[in-house]
Amino acid sequence: MTKNLIIVESPAKAKTMGKYLGKGFTALASYGHVRDLIPKKGAVDTDHDFSMKYEVIEKNRKHIDVIIKAMKKADVLYLATDPDREGEAISWHLYEILKDEGLLGDKPVHRVVFHEITKGAIQKAVAEPRALSENLVNAQQARRALDYLVGFNLSPLLWKKVRRGLSAGRVQSPALRLIVEREEEIERFVEREYWTIDSEMEASGQAFRARLMMLSGERLDQFAVTDATRAAEVEARLKDGARDGHYRVRAVERKQRRRNPAPPFTTSTLQQEAARKLYFTAQRTMRTAQQLYEGVAIEGETVGLITYMRTDSVTLAQDALTEIRGVIAERFGADKLPSAPHVYKTRSKNAQEAHEAIRPTSVGRAPEDLRPFLTPEQLKLYDLIWRRTMACQMIPAVLDTMAVDLEAGPGDISRATGSVVLVPGFMTVYQEDADDKKGEEDESDRLLPDMREGERIALKEIHKEQHFTEPPPRYSEASLVKTLEAFGIGRPSTYATIIQTLQQREYVVLDKRRFKPTDVGRVVNKFLAQHFERYVDYDFTARLEDDLDAVSRGEKEWVPLLRNFWSEFHRQVSDKEDAERPGVEVLAETCPQCHKPLSKRLGRNGYFIGCTGYPECDYTRNLGEEAEAPAAEVIPDRVCPLCASPLVIKRGRYGRFIGCSNYPSCRHMEPLEKPSDTGVTCPECRQGTLLKRKSRYGKIFYSCSRYPDCKYAVWNPPLAEPCPQCGHPILTIKTTKRRGTEKVCPQKECGYSIPCPECAEGGP
Missing domain, CATH: 3.40.50.140 (Rossmann fold)
Structure with missing residues (x-):
């Protein structure tokens, strides 16, 4: 055999x-x-x-x-x-x-x-x-060689010019540039005041609002009314125009519009929707999708639940379409089926080699049927994929929309809009979310009363509202992935790695689920943008990806591609050996200890002010602190345990602390606040207890009393309760706007959570 x-x-x-x-x-x-x-x-x-x-x-x-x-x-x-x-x-x-x-x-x-x-x-x-496939292998070899050549040549330069331990990547660097440039745009932003004027009306016993759109026949832009005085003038004008307390209906427009379902998931759109709807990181999404693809044990048999999760294709196989249509007819009714399957076209000419979109291997396995066999995060992601797949083959939604123009005085027009869903279609199963929703509220569930041209509508009240323009939002995981794809930076299968690398290198941090560059990230980006502009250029990075795709299709040779890249890149690296070191700025201010000039420097944890006389003079202070620090406050009845000198409260780079007044002869120091004991046994060493502490940045965390022998720590308050799902010795209390207060397992791979509103009130 x-x-x-x-x-x-x-x-x-x-x-x-x-x-x-x-x-x-x-x-x-x-x-x-x-x-x-x-x-x-x-x-x-x-x-x-x-x-x-x-x-x-x-x-x-x-x-x-x-x-x-x-x-x-x-x-x-x-x-x-x-x-x-x-x-x-x-x-x-x-x-x-x-x-x-x-x-x-x-x-x-x-x-x-x-x-x-x-x-x-x-x-x-x-x-x-x-x-x-020799072409695919050559494309991957070329990609690996490019990443190596960039990393092994740029990283040593960053060590010399910025700080030891830094590194640069071929696709991470343009991604960092995106985040830094957005932050700079936010910092440059100057808010502008504007006012909106809404008229609250009533017709057929139903109240609604109409927004002022035209004044004296002139269309109003966003900044037509920019202060309270002008807003009051406009209000008086509208009231004067409606002397009998009524507006006249000038025009009514009714129409139906169709909303089509989104195509089935690709790698990129799955990462975006999982971030928006499930708050999954790109890495968590791909890890969980890998588990669903490789299979889970269902009644003694390992079953792969989804198709391959690294794909740019939105195509579905014919046998899959047949099954999907059958399940739609059975579960939701034959009236939810279009006459023929929806066909979606892949936008990118460089779609990855996988032949299908991400879909369940069988939509007959409904999410609720798999609940006993999946972890909570597996079930959430499978449910998302299942619903998107079903919805993409259902009929469009039909909405009845209505727009009414109401006139106060001649040419003073306010507009009311509303719509109602006539046929929900695919929306009964799934609706795609959007990034950074702003502006008007969703009107899809607001229906206006029936009105006719020439009818007079009662005015109840005029609302003047002050607004200020807002800066562009920082990137979320979803919007960053979307932007990377739009610019052609990397490929969808690499987005999770790109984001993870930027965070591991401490070039960016997540602040309220938004990416914010660190000082180190800013300096690295500035150095690369000044001296290697071509290699952090979005178009250049995208063209290089296109070239690699051409190699995979056999349209280009990989060695000439590398040769063209290397000749210019190598020359530029050599030329920049003598470039000025970024991150140090000499100030006009002098050191209060030795009177040498002070400088703004980049340290391990960001910028700080330090003496140029270092190491002979070790004066430092936080960036933004007052130059003249307040006199040290003597602590009554406390002496240094080392030299018996009085203890004082001092301010250092990381905030206030207790130190010896005999410094620098004696260097004793201790935290200003003693950590409080939670009484919860450390789940790692089982010897110490978890103490409530404050980080150098003021954030509360809980760590083992045996530190540094045991380095276990969690961000959320611990509970002396074992996880009922994985058996971990403790749970933690986590509060978010979306989910409220919950008991959650600190083991990320577990995913256990249960609502606990009483925990927010000092309960368990």
């Missing part, structure tokens, strides 16, 4: 493959990437056609050894890694490793591609294998 070895990326997938393919197959997992460039200079040889030096990733060496051992006994090799460029590259690396071991010889090697982990899809893929 022929012995077949099939290799996938994850052990969960390998287990499923083994069940579906039977005894003739041995299924093993590579556990992700198996080789990478050697982590040193020269890994990409720019003098010899960019030849690349790889080595086995150490943490996966044991898995490779298992694969090598199995290949010695196998007759045929099937490479079944993920159906994208990265998956193709992993298969190629496995092939190269086994070839170097002399294990392939004349043994057949097949590349197997499938987009859902179902028995039928896997058996069909194994029956119809193909060869490894």
